[in-house]
Amino acid sequence: MSDTQKKGHVFISHSSEDKEFVRSLAAQLKNRDIPVWVDEEELLPGANWQSAIERAIRDASVILVVVSENSAHSSWQNLEIGMALSLTQQMPPDAQLVIPIRLRRDDQVPELPYFLKMRQSLESNASDVADVAESVANAIERSIR
Numbered sequence: 001m002s003d004t005q006k007k008g009h010v011f012i013s014h015s016s017e018d019k020e021f022v023r024s025l026a027a028q029l030k031n032r033d034i035p036v037w038v039d040e041e042e043l044l045p046g047a048n049w050q051s052a053i054e055r056a057i058r059d060a061s062v063i064l065v066v067v068s069e070n071s072a073h074s075s076w077q078n079l080e081i082g083m084a085l086s087l088t089q090q091m092p093p094d095a096q097l098v099i100p101i102r103l104r105r106d107d108q109v110p111e112l113p114y115f116l117k118m119r120q121s122l123e124s125n126a127s128d129v130a131d132v133a134e135s136v137a138n139a140i141e142r143s144i145r
Helices: 016-031 049-059 075-089 126-143
Strands: 010-013 062-067 097-103 122-124
Touching: 010 016, 010 049, 010 075, 016 062, 016 097, 016 126, 049 075, 062 075, 062 126, 097 126, 122 126
Parallel strands: 010 062, 062 097, 097 122
Antiparallel strands: none
């Protein structure tokens, strides 16, 4: 089992069309010694990806939800978000941190889905990856105090 498959990692929910941003964000977080679970790195050939993703969401300490124009059309990401929110409702308060990241393109800021509107979000564009990683790292640090 790799380090990022252990409990306490960051799970990044995203549309495959936002993969470049997610790769950069994951690299920035790993550079800060924060374990990250990203599907393309963790899913092995032949793995039951649905159960692996469910387990990764359940075992995550932090779930980042990248919300973009692309995510509105991603049925799988919507399923991941539903799983994450369902699991967090079964946990003690503050057991899992869910952070929406609104990824803007061409100055268009995507609307948060209804079920994420009650969560404080970050706003970013593709060039703000280091700032987003810093904000996430700060949120993690504060949540474990």
